[in-house]
Amino acid sequence: AFYAWESQEDGIERCSKFNVTDPITGEKIRTYFNEKQIHISADIAYALDRYIRLSGDKKILEEGGKELLKEVADFYLSYATREKDGLWHLKDVIGPDEYHERVDDNAFTNYMAAHALSLAIRYKAREDVASYERFLSKLYLPKPNANGVIEQFEGYFKKEDVSLSELRSRLRDPRDYWGGPKGIATPTQVIKQADVVALLALLPDLFPLSVKKANYLYYFPRTEHGSSLSASMYALLGSEIGELETAYDFFSKSASTDLVKPKKEFAGGVYIGGSHVASYGGTYLSLVYGFAGLSLSKNGKIAFFPHLPKEISSLSIPYFEKGKKKVVTIKRGGSILMEEK
Template sequence: YHGHVFWDTEIYLLPFYTLTWPEAARTLLMYRFHTIDGARAKAAAMGWRGAMYAWESADTGAETTPEQVVDPDGRIVDILCGKLEQHITADVAYAVWQYWQATRDEPFLLDAGAEVLLETGRFWTSRAQPESDGYCHIRDVIGPDEYHEHIDDSAFTNVMARWNIRRALDVAALLRERWPERWANLSSRLGLSDTELAQWRTVADTMATGWNPQTGLFEQFAGFFGLEEIDLTAYEGRTVPMDVVLGRDRTQRSKVVKQADVVALLGLLPEEFPGESAAANFRYYEPRCGHGSSLSGAMHGLVAARLGYSDLALHYFRQAVAIDLADNHTTIVGGLHVAALGGTWMTAVFGFAGLSLQSDGVSLNPKLPANWRSLAFSFAWRGRRLKIKIDGTEQLLRATLQAGDPMTLSVNGRQHEVRRELAAACPL
């Protein structure tokens, strides 16, 4: 990307840095804080409030996405991501909150993180508009699936926006309770009133998401289910992306998905998919994905591993690893696909090891591939550092506390106290 910053940083790189090198994660997030004025300027220029982060950002936070490019046959092609791929704003908030959960870095939250959460939450409450059906809608966007432009109510965008608003309300309540003087100063500087915060809650509670409780499916965007079905198995030998095979217009009219979209939402916010709906959404969207992005395989692998589809998860893990090792995208001359590498780590740690981070602690639900003897990794958590080794042969998980105070670790639903070393039976 020649030094420019996209959503890859927050969604595919920050998890690795947050859990292995928190100081680097903090630096990456401070970049977003230092460029928040550029995000505010973009929101204001488009008629909204708060901070709307650039899809492609450089030194000031101003939008640097080109408005047009010339394609190989000489046609002028409009590039709409800079205006319409707005989920980047919620992605930044997601990374801020995950860092806070993992580190409890109070100076960061008070000096930077809270302001980012509040200003991004404010953006979404101005962006989502109430309509006569009683719901708030976000119209004319692009989701992670960039094959479909000018769409309404992208499930990924709307659910992440709702999540963003609710975390902004959480941080407002936290500051009000624990640091009332800091809250008074910050809310005064931002012009935040209790009336506005109450309106935020209303927007979050009435956000249209495309969720169907009967089927358990999220519609990727309004009208997606009515698009043309394309059997991707008929194109397995292709050497170019599906939008090149079908042409842009037909791709836009089809259910072919460029990369993990609803599946990415499932990877980031699994709590939004109750009961069997996680498997239902994965089974629906996975066969329709053309994997036209190097980021797609890793996220599919992560979700497949969590769901217990170990062979499919291993397939996607290998696909992600091979992007650079085998140059499967024939672009290694431009440098490593660092975000895909981050995604590969996520597949191993969040997928196969089943690491999950909640406000009240850490859990592991391992599901190793059948031919893996073991998986080992270390991670940082609120001033502690743990080394985890999952032994597939012995069906055993070993946790070693390398630094910090004793902590509780949940393994397959059972709570264990880790003071120095723990060995827990772990059926795989």
């Protein structure tokens, strides 16, 4: 199953092939968001697993959940290309960073696809999962380099390493779209939003803290945050690695997305203001999973490992765990009180 990038209730793809326009010439610019962001299917499998572990509702697996996981796994098997190295590669894709289109082996995409395959195996999406196990054992997963940094996609490190201020000075018009075939960011390492950082935030058990910190510090100055979804991912990972001051700044930015005048209201002639509901979801994640440090085990057990910034003296968070309403109160100094309501 290759899920729609943008859809209404019917699930039919509604994302245009020409999302942006050259603000000077008026030429419509071809984009590939709806065709190449194949990580969307793995994202949905990820969400299903989180729901099952938090709610304890395994009936959903027999009500379409297993079929979902099977179809997602089958999609990646059909999409992958076997190379001379004997490994399966996911080529011609777009990761969360939409400025770099049609790249090969985007780290976020490959690792999320691997996670989706592991879910199909764990929940036995089909009677015989041997084909999934074989594929997973041979799926290419980019490893950290000598400095602990994971290359966002094949060839990323070879691109021009330029500062955001220098790149911004190359704009012909403030409304220019930074990505696509003629975008100023395309030949550079400047990215639209959290990509590898998002991967490490969503799958926190993949790598040790040292790798998380190395990637945070590497991609931080190279991220333009052209998406309202970016700040929350940096807040989430930043809180875990101890970058609390910066994490709080990103949390505040995410929370106030629609309360302050944005630095960039247009992208390729398209107005990107308005309400950013998904950004608020990210704000919640950075507060609960970041500062409160909510951790969820494979069997759904919840624990808290807080990282409170100096601006927050205490947090009180109501939540449901397997149908039971609970409240956790976290105070500076590490005090944690969990109550059932």
